[in-house]
Amino acid sequence: MTEPAGTCCGGVSRRAVLAGAGAGATAVVLAACSPGGTGDVQITPPATAASVAQLSDVPVGGAVAATLPGGAQILVTQPAAGQVHVLSAICTHMGCGVVPGRGDLECPCHGSTFDLEGKVTHGPAKKPLQELKAAVQDGQVVVGG
CATH class of the missing domain: 2.102.10.10 (Rieske [2Fe-2S] iron-sulphur domain)
Structure with a gap:
C-alpha cells in the first residue's frame, strides 16, 4: 500500500511529524535549562547554634x-x-x-x-x-x- 503524497506513518502528514519533533526538542531544551524553581526558597537557620x-x-x-x-x-x-x-x-x-x-x-x-x-x-x-x-x-x- 502506498501513502498519499505528503503523508507518512499511517496517514499522518510530514508537517505534523516535524512539528511534533520540534516541540519535543524544545521541551527537552527548556527542561534542561530549568532547575524547577524560582529561587524564592528561604532556608531556615538551625534552632540551636x-x-x-x-x-x-x-x-x-x-x-x-x-x-x-x-x-x-x-x-x-x-x-x-x-x-x-x-x-x-x-x-x-x-x-x-x-x-x-x-x-x-x-x-x-x-x-x-x-x-x-x-x-x-x-x-x-x-x-x-x-x-x-x-x-x-x-x-x-x-x-x-
Whole structure:
C-alpha cells in the first residue's frame, strides 16, 4: 500500500511529524535549562547554634561552601578580615546552586554573580542571596540559636 503524497506513518502528514519533533526538542531544551524553581526558597537557620566553618578556612576576600545541619547549602564569606557573612547558596533567579568564584559568588546556570555580601553584581538575578545571622565564636563561624 502506498501513502498519499505528503503523508507518512499511517496517514499522518510530514508537517505534523516535524512539528511534533520540534516541540519535543524544545521541551527537552527548556527542561534542561530549568532547575524547577524560582529561587524564592528561604532556608531556615538551625534552632540551636551550629558551627558551619572555621574562620581560618574562609579566605579573606573569598568564600567557602558549607552545609547547615539538616542539609541546606550555604556559603561562608569573608570580604575583609573578621567580617563574615553566611549566605544561602540558592540563586534568587531560578534556584540553581551558587558557588564561590574569584572574589565573588557565581551561579553557573545562567551567569548571575553576587558580591561577598550576597548583593547582585550581574543578572539575570535581581534579588540578593538570603543572609543568615552569623557570629564568630572561638574561631568558629556560628549560625542559629
